[in-house]
Amino acid sequence: xxxxxxxxxxxxxFGRGCFSxxxxxxxxxxxxxxxxxxxxxxxxxxxxxxxISRIPLKxxxxxxxxxxxxxxxxxxxxxxxxxxxxxxxxxxxIIGIGGGSMLDMAKAVDLxxxxxxxxxxxxxxxxxxxxxxxxxxxxxxAGTGAEVSRTTVLSGxxxxxxxxxxxxxxxxxxxxxxxxxxAPKNQRFYTGMDCYIHCVESLTxxxxxxxxxxxxxxxxxxxxxxxxxxxxxDDDSDDKLMxxxxxxGMSIAYSQVxxxxxxxxGLSFLLGTKHGxxxxxxxxxxxxxxxxxxxxxxxMVDKHEIDIPKNICAGLSDDDFExxxxxxxxxxxxxxxxxxxxxxxxxxxxxxxxxxxxx
Ligand code: NAD
Ligand code: ZN
Numbered sequence: 446x447x448x449x450x451x452x453x454x455x456x457x458x459f460g461r462g463c464f465s466x467x468x469x470x471x472x473x474x475x476x477x478x479x480x481x482x483x484x485x486x487x488x489x490x491x492x493x494x495x496x497i498s499r500i501p502l503k504x505x506x507x508x509x510x511x512x513x514x515x516x517x518x519x520x521x522x523x524x525x526x527x528x529x530x531x532x533x534x535x536x537x538x539i540i541g542i543g544g545g546s547m548l549d550m551a552k553a554v555d556l557x558x559x560x561x562x563x564x565x566x567x568x569x570x571x572x573x574x575x576x577x578x579x580x581x582x583x584x585x586x587a588g589t590g591a592e593v594s595r596t597t598v599l600s601g602x603x604x605x606x607x608x609x610x611x612x613x614x615x616x617x618x619x620x621x622x623x624x625x626x627x628a629p630k631n632q633r634f635y636t637g638m639d640c641y642i643h644c645v646e647s648l649t650x651x652x653x654x655x656x657x658x659x660x661x662x663x664x665x666x667x668x669x670x671x672x673x674x675x676x677x678x679d680d681d682s683d684d685k686l687m688x689x690x691x692x693x694g695m696s697i698a699y700s701q702v703x704x705x706x707x708x709x710x711g712l713s714f715l716l717g718t719k720h721g722x723x724x725x726x727x728x729x730x731x732x733x734x735x736x737x738x739x740x741x742x743x744x745m746v747d748k749h750e751i752d753i754p755k756n757i758c759a760g761l762s763d764d765d766f767e768x769x770x771x772x773x774x775x776x777x778x779x780x781x782x783x784x785x786x787x788x789x790x791x792x793x794x795x796x797x798x799x800x801x802x803x804x
Contacts, residue, residue, distance in 0.1 A: 456616065461621065470619070487543030489543075511550060517549050539580045555578055560575050570610075571610055587633075622680065631752075645735050660695040667692070714768070
């Protein structure tokens with residue numbers, strides 16, 4: 446029996462408006478007056494003064510706007526971290542503000558300030574050699590659980606895989622539900638469903654245990670409340686979705702995700718399909734594996750009048766399908782969690798091809 450001994454986020458502040466406390470929270474971590482805090486901010490906020498004007502800048506502190514048109518790439522991580530190393534003798538901390546993409550970008554840039562080579566060298570499990578510097582995550586979307594996880598998912602030259610390490614989790618997270626309030630409805634749904642799917646995959650998986658179940662049950666209850674039971678989306682919904690994301694992340698920390706994530710990584714690698722929407726496209730077709738979860742998912746889609754794209758695999762070549770199948774099959778722990786040790790009896794290349802063709 447292998448026991449996971451995993452680090453958790455050291456400090457958490459929660460509450461509407463708590464973003465205002467960021468300056469006071471980070472200041473004691475300043476190394477010296479010259480060493481800046483660097484805020485990596487999703488460029489969707491570039492012209493949103495209501496957020497940008499509240500970022501607490503002092504001395505050499507700096508805001509860098511980063512595009513999330515594509516999910517984080519190793520190349521971009523390497524570029525930003527090498528620029529920072531060239532520009533400053535020391536950096537006091539990295540603060541990521543955005544959805545899962547920007548939280549992951551912040552975690553990865555942080556680690557590459559203190560580890561040699563390319564971030565692609567560290568895609569995998571426990572390859573990171575040195576602790577990063579002080580890093581803080583401030584989510585503006587809720588669902589991925591990236592705020593609590595021990596990984597940062599990157600697309601590299603060869604694979605899409607996280608830098609999973611004990612040094613990856615944030616030292617501090619700032620959970621302010623006001624920051625997720627104005628997310629576009631579709632995006633809120635897709636990212637929210639990432640959380641819901643984490644719950645289904647964790648709670649029905651063979652790796653399930655009381656630790657994961659306690660967090661998964663709570664996250665599931667919150668997702669059902671906000672996406673199925675309530676008739677209006679209000680502040681209370683944002684509060685609850687933010688906590689659902691946190692609990693969903695904690696649930697998979699001690700279990701694993703499953704079929705939807707394995708298949709969706711294939712779509713993402715080949716077609717660039719983003720994580721939230723990709724999971725929805727896949728999950729919509731997974732009645733066979735998750736009958737109850739998919740039934741409720743479809744009810745949520747109907748209730749919120751969300752379009753789930755269809756036929757995105759139409760017109761792909763045999764080679765394309767083979768690539769997606771390779772990516773999906775590489776994720777062995779996900780399949781084992783979903784279907785048990787004999788998962789290969791069910792999940793053949795032919796089966797995966799048939800599944801992708803329905804999407
Ligand atoms: P995202 O960060 O990719 O953002 C999606 C879109 O929403 C972007 O266009 C962004 O600009 C916009 N956006 C974000 N916040 C907004 C706001 N408040 N208002 C308006 N627009 C806003 O989306 P996501 O679903 O949060 O994150 C997906 C990423 O998270 C993927 O890269 C995935 O690999 C990663 N992920 C990481 C983990 C982990 O444990 N590290 C887990 C799951 C997913
Ligand atoms: Zn996910």
